Amino acid sequence: MINPFFFLRSRFRARTAAIVSLLAIMSGSIPTENSFASGSITWKPFGKVDDQDVKLYTLTNSNGVSVSITNYGGIVTSILVPDQNGILGDVVLGYHSVEEYVAGSPYFGCITGRYANRIANGKFSIDGKEYQLAINNPPNHLHGGEKGFDKQIWEARAVAGKERSSVILTHTSPDGDEGYPGNLKMRVIYTLTHQNALRIQYYAESDKKTVVNLTNHTYFNLAGEGSGDILKHRMRIVAGRYTPVDENLIPTGIALLDGTPLDFRKATPIGKRIGEDHDHLKFGLGYDHNYVVGDARQETPSLVAVVTEPNSGRMLKVFTTEPGLQFYSGNFLDGSNVGKSGKAYEYRNGFCLEAQIFPDSPNHENKGEGYTTAILKPGKTYTQTTVYRFDVVKPK
Ligand code: GLA
Numbered sequence: 001m002i003n004p005f006f007f008l009r010s011r012f013r014a015r016t017a018a019i020v021s022l023l024a025i026m027s028g029s030i031p032t033e034n035s036f037a038s039g040s041i042t043w044k045p046f047g048k049v050d051d052q053d054v055k056l057y058t059l060t061n062s063n064g065v066s067v068s069i070t071n072y073g074g075i076v077t078s079i080l081v082p083d084q085n086g087i088l089g090d091v092v093l094g095y096h097s098v099e100e101y102v103a104g105s106p107y108f109g110c111i112t113g114r115y116a117n118r119i120a121n122g123k124f125s126i127d128g129k130e131y132q133l134a135i136n137n138p139p140n141h142l143h144g145g146e147k148g149f150d151k152q153i154w155e156a157r158a159v160a161g162k163e164r165s166s167v168i169l170t171h172t173s174p175d176g177d178e179g180y181p182g183n184l185k186m187r188v189i190y191t192l193t194h195q196n197a198l199r200i201q202y203y204a205e206s207d208k209k210t211v212v213n214l215t216n217h218t219y220f221n222l223a224g225e226g227s228g229d230i231l232k233h234r235m236r237i238v239a240g241r242y243t244p245v246d247e248n249l250i251p252t253g254i255a256l257l258d259g260t261p262l263d264f265r266k267a268t269p270i271g272k273r274i275g276e277d278h279d280h281l282k283f284g285l286g287y288d289h290n291y292v293v294g295d296a297r298q299e300t301p302s303l304v305a306v307v308t309e310p311n312s313g314r315m316l317k318v319f320t321t322e323p324g325l326q327f328y329s330g331n332f333l334d335g336s337n338v339g340k341s342g343k344a345y346e347y348r349n350g351f352c353l354e355a356q357i358f359p360d361s362p363n364h365e366n367k368g369e370g371y372t373t374a375i376l377k378p379g380k381t382y383t384q385t386t387v388y389r390f391d392v393v394k395p396k
Contacts, residue, residue: 047098059192071156074111081390084313093219093350107217110150112143116215117359124362133179145178166191182208197389204382211374213357219350222309226343231271237264239291285331294323319387320355328352355386
């Protein structure tokens with residue numbers, strides 16, 4: 001069972017947050033010596049970016065499960081989880097050094113923002129004023145632009161608690177950054193629990209009306225990174241609707257999944273229908289779709305996807321507060337990224353489940369289609385929580 005902490009009333013969650021903050025203050029600034037270990041947190045140098053040192057933090061729980069996160073882009077570089085026989089395997093795609101991430105990464109493991117996924121033609125308006133963003137995925141804006149949050153060095157602090165340990169990342173994106181209005185102050189907390197759950201909490205505040213949509217872009221392969229394609233993984237997504245896209249992967253509304261090869265309400269191998277002749281599979285070269293997993297943002301996360309890998313027996317459950325979940329089957333991987341185990345990541349060697357507000361929402365939210373607003377007003381706090389929880393399939 002997942003720690004009930006995550007799903008209890010907001011009063012209880014607020015108290016938990018207060019305890020975490022207190023511990024954070026007590027832990028002081030990030031230690032500057034090598035090999036610092038505090039509870040189940042260790043860190044080591046991870047290389048340099050623009051002459052600045054970057055660190056790699058590893059959180060390990062009482063089951064030996066560990067998650068490594070660098071403060072460059074908030075990238076989750078590795079997650080070690082047991083298979084059915086208790087053998088640990090690294091289930092996320094990534095690299096050994098920060099230099100490799102800088103040299104070229106299809107958003108491996110990172111925080112994407114200010115706006116995760118696409119904004120059509122890089123344009124949106126707030127109160128009649130039009131904003132033009134970078135067109136880094138012609139003709140659209142993708143994942144925050146040329147230098148999104150995935151390419152920023154975040155301030156980091158490690159916090160060891162009894163039940164869980166966390167890395168707290170903070171970053172301020174200045175007014176006009178990549179074309180977005182408002183100084184945006186952010187805090188992202190990665191927490192590993194003893195129940196094998198990685199919880200990611202995002203908070204943001206702005207001094208001007210802006211749009212915000214933060215997510216994490218980890219590529220998973222539950223058989224182990226570098227072990228080939230993910231087509232045998234069985235996917236279940238708790239959604240009866242999705243946002244169909246045009247040929248540039250911009251949503252055109254909301255539609256039912258009934259009768260389409262995109263329907264994953266029943267657990268189905270990813271490869272079973274991926275080759276079917278269907279416009280929406282052609283446009284994204286496979287699955288690259290936003291599933292409607294909720295009508296609006298919720299206060300507490302609920303279960304939106306379950307993935308199992310038959311050979312290892314590993315299972316991943318995704319819980320989120322967000323109304324959308326992007327299922328991307330790694331269709332743009334082409335062997336040009338050589339990962340941690342020295343193997344090239346080929347076509348469909350990893351999948352992402354990105355919890356989010358719907359792509360291009362700033363251009364849809366006034367059309368009455370049911371898109372959640374991405375607008376953040378001054379004085380308000382943006383929050384999103386997503387939990388990736390690992391388990392193994394119980395023997396029958
Ligand atoms: C998201 C998008 C994909 C692709 C990847 C990054 O998942 O939906 O179309 O851009 O990011 O390669």
